[in-house]
Amino acid sequence: MVASLTALRAFDAAARNGSFRAAAVDLTVTPTAISHHIRGLEEQLGVKLFRREGRDVALTEEGRRLAHATKQAFGLLDNAVLSLRRSARKAVRVSAGPIFTARWLMPRISDFWEAHREIELEVVPALHPGAHERENVDIIIRWDRIADMAEDAVKLLELSPVAIASEKFVTTRGPIDHPKDLLTQPLLHQRNHWGWRDWFEAMDVSTTNLLYGPIFEDANVLLRGAAEGQGAIIGWLPLIDQDLAENRVVRIFDERIAPTHGYFIDVQHTSRTRSEVREVEEWLVTQS
Numbered sequence: 001m002v003a004s005l006t007a008l009r010a011f012d013a014a015a016r017n018g019s020f021r022a023a024a025v026d027l028t029v030t031p032t033a034i035s036h037h038i039r040g041l042e043e044q045l046g047v048k049l050f051r052r053e054g055r056d057v058a059l060t061e062e063g064r065r066l067a068h069a070t071k072q073a074f075g076l077l078d079n080a081v082l083s084l085r086r087s088a089r090k091a092v093r094v095s096a097g098p099i100f101t102a103r104w105l106m107p108r109i110s111d112f113w114e115a116h117r118e119i120e121l122e123v124v125p126a127l128h129p130g131a132h133e134r135e136n137v138d139i140i141i142r143w144d145r146i147a148d149m150a151e152d153a154v155k156l157l158e159l160s161p162v163a164i165a166s167e168k169f170v171t172t173r174g175p176i177d178h179p180k181d182l183l184t185q186p187l188l189h190q191r192n193h194w195g196w197r198d199w200f201e202a203m204d205v206s207t208t209n210l211l212y213g214p215i216f217e218d219a220n221v222l223l224r225g226a227a228e229g230q231g232a233i234i235g236w237l238p239l240i241d242q243d244l245a246e247n248r249v250v251r252i253f254d255e256r257i258a259p260t261h262g263y264f265i266d267v268q269h270t271s272r273t274r275s276e277v278r279e280v281e282e283w284l285v286t287q288s
Contacts, residue, residue: 003045004037004251005042005043007037007038007040007041008041008070008073009027009070009074010023010027010033010034010036010037010038010102011037011041011049011066011067011070012043012070012071012074012130013026013027013034014034014038014050014066015059015063015066015067015070015073016054016067018057019055019056019057020034020035020038020057021023021055022093023094029165031117035190041117041187045062045066047060047062048060048062048063049062049063049066050063058151060113062196064206071209072159073174075182077192078136079136081272082136083093090118090119090120090276091119091120091121091122091276092119092120092121092122092138092139092274092277092280093122093123093124093136093137093138093139093278094121094122094123094124094137094138094139094140094141095123095124095129095130095137095140095141095143096123096124096125096126096128096129096140097124097126097128097141097143097219097273098125098218099126099195099219099220099223099239100141100218100220100258100263102220103240103242104157104263105123105237108287110122110135111287112280114259114282115126115283116276116279116280118276118278119276119279121194121280122179124137127217129142129143129220130266132140136269138268138274138277138280139265139266139267139268139280139281139284140265140266140267140268140273141156141263141264141265141266142263142264142265143261143262143263143264143267144261144262144264145260145261146158146259146260146261147260149264152267153264153265153266154281154285155262155263155264155288156262156263156264156265156284156285156288157238157262157263157269157288158259158262158264159236159238159239159259159260159263160236160237160239160256160257160258160259161195161198161199161200161202161234161235161236161237161257161261161263162234162235162236162237162240162251162253162255162257162259163179163182163207163232163233163234163235163247163251163252163253163255164226164232164233164234164235164240164243164244164249164250164252165226165229165231165232165233165250165252166227166228166229166248166249166250167247167249167250168224168229168233169226169229169231170250170252172229173185176252179199179200179203179204179205179253179255180198180205180245181210181287182232182252183200183205183207185232186213186230186231186232187212187213187231187232187233188213188214188216188222188225188226188231188232188233189211189213189214189215189217189233190216190222190233190234191215191217192215192216193210193211193213193215194210195234196203196234197211198260199234199257200255202255202260203253203255203257208238213231219239220231223235223240223243223248223249226249227243227248227249230251235249235251236261265281265284265285269280
């Protein structure tokens with residue numbers, strides 16, 4: 001008896017995510033459905049594919065062997081389906097982070113439509129663009145330190161860090177006369193504490209003690225928190241120009257720090273020969 005494609009897909013998602021719950025989110029089903037499919041697959045094969053590790057699961061030796069096969073098989077299927085779909089229309093898939101999509105790309109999207117009406121742009125939201133091998137995208141917009149990017153990387157936008165908060169936060173928490181005064185204030189962080197650490201270093205403030213405060217992946221969430229007075233954050237010029245202009249947040253200092261991070265265009269190797277992908281890349285560069 002051949003294992004069902006649905007059960008194998010459920011297994012593949014669980015193997016990739018290391019969690020039945022995450023696999024369920026990935027496939028838009030319930031965790032119970034994932035567990036049911038995998039239990040049936042294990043009974044059919046006569047082997048254990050996972051072992052429990054707290055709330056997560058880990059592959060057994062047999063599970064690793066099957067995961068290697070499903071990764072290759074579903075990768076081939078996904079690529080074939082994507083290729084057939086693209087052959088019927090000029091679709092270009094771009095993976096980008098939420099703040100870049102909302103603050104940089106969306107204000108320009110009508111200009112793209114006017115210039116390239118024949119191309120269907122599909123924007124795939126991702127907190128870590130390009131992190132998943134089977135994301136099936138043509139162009140990845142990466143956010144990283146400028147110093148860490150390859151010399152041949154196509155730079156799209158340079159970002160300068162500034163300390164921002166709501167006007168009420170600055171008024172009620174003040175006086176905040178010197179950058180070191182922020183060390184005793186509520187700080188909100190993106191991804192890790194290094195954004196604030198880099199800022200303090202640029203402002204010549206020692207941070208020998210550990211920095212604390214909640215960490216969020218989505219910079220849009222941080223901006224909302226700052227606007228509501230929940231804490232001070234590192235904002236990135238020019239992405240926050242509109243927030244500053246509309247006084248949702250204010251700059252705490254008038255610092256001038258050279259760009260430390262940026263967005264970079266990464267065209268996937270398998271998409272470089274497609275003319276519509278090259279057109280999208282060229283359009284992105286002209287907008288920078």
